[in-house]
Amino acid sequence: xxxxxxRRDVILADDMKALHFGAFKNxxxxxxxxxxxxxxxxxxxxxxxxxxxxxxGIASTLLQAAIEDLRHxxxxxxxxxxxxxxxxxxxxxxxxxxxxxxxxxxxxYVVASRVL
Numbered sequence: 850x851x852x853x854x855x856r857r858d859v860i861l862a863d864d865m866k867a868l869h870f871g872a873f874k875n876x877x878x879x880x881x882x883x884x885x886x887x888x889x890x891x892x893x894x895x896x897x898x899x900x901x902x903x904x905x906g907i908a909s910t911l912l913q914a915a916i917e918d919l920r921h922x923x924x925x926x927x928x929x930x931x932x933x934x935x936x937x938x939x940x941x942x943x944x945x946x947x948x949x950x951x952x953x954x955x956x957x958y959v960v961a962s963r964v965l
Contacts, residue, residue, distance in 0.1 A: 867894070868918070872911045880907045884915055884927070891919050891965075893929035912942055920965045928962035936961075 863885060872880035879902045883895040898908050916927065930953070931939050936946055939961040947960040 868915070870911050870915045872898075872907050874902065874907075880911050882908075882911050882915055884919065886919070886922070886924060889923060889925045891924050891927045893927060896929075908938065909942055916965055924965050926962060926964055928960060930958045931961035933957040933959055 866885065868884045868886065870882045870884070871878050880898040881895065882893065882897075885892045885894055893912075896908060896912065919927065927944075929939075931944070931946070933950060934957075936959065939946065942963075944961040944963045947962075950957050950959055952958065
């Protein structure tokens with residue numbers, strides 16, 4: 850997720866409660882997504898694809914598979930803090946973007962959300 854930072858920086862206290870998805874290519878894990886359900890409203894906290902596999906639709910496929918599972922579990926909405934640089938990805942995947950931009954660690958973000 851952040852290849853220049855220690856692994857501990859991506860571990861969250863609630864990771865054991867999340868639904869985690871992975872995408873594999875030739876038996877190798879190339880993408881991950883972590884989804885945290887709070888009474889039917891799901892927060893996507895982590896979505897990452899190995900650099901050499903980006904731009905091939907893997908993240909979209911993983912996200913759509915997770916959305917299907919979450920929908921079947923009765924979840925109604927998904928949201929995340931989306932990097933502004935990834936806005937087009939979220940729009941292509943049916944998300945709406947909040948107009949307010951905020952920063953985390955010097956990176957611009959917006960809230961992205963969609964109905965399941």
